[in-house]
Amino acid sequence: MKRLFYIDYPQEHFEGQAHRYRCAHCKQETTKINGRLEGHLASCEYRIRLEQAGFECNQPSPLPHEDMADEVD
Template identity: 80%
Template sequence: MRRLFYIDYPQEHIEGQAHRYRCAFCKLETTTINGRLEGHLPTCDYRVALEKAGFECNRHSPIPHEDTADEVD
């Protein structure tokens, strides 16, 4: 079973940053996770729970726009 996006995980604000958040379990930034289950660490409680419930990662899908992202703003 798959979802288009996985965005229902608990998030916490990164101190000292105005608009940056991270997963409350694995501490990866939401921009790194990018709505993907495989964006969480393999040991993340959220990811582990969903995988046990039958949800699958898209392990072979590339990160969108990785090759066209600006390195410097």
């Protein structure tokens, strides 16, 4: 099974940061997770639980390099 987004994981605030959150299990920042199961660490309790329940990671999409963002193909 696949979901479009995986956003039901427990989150916690970064200390002293009003708008920054991270996974309560693997401590990855939510902007790095970006709603993807593979955004969590392989050892993350949330990811392991969903993978055991039959959910699959989406194919990793290549992230554009910031240093090449303005170049033309």
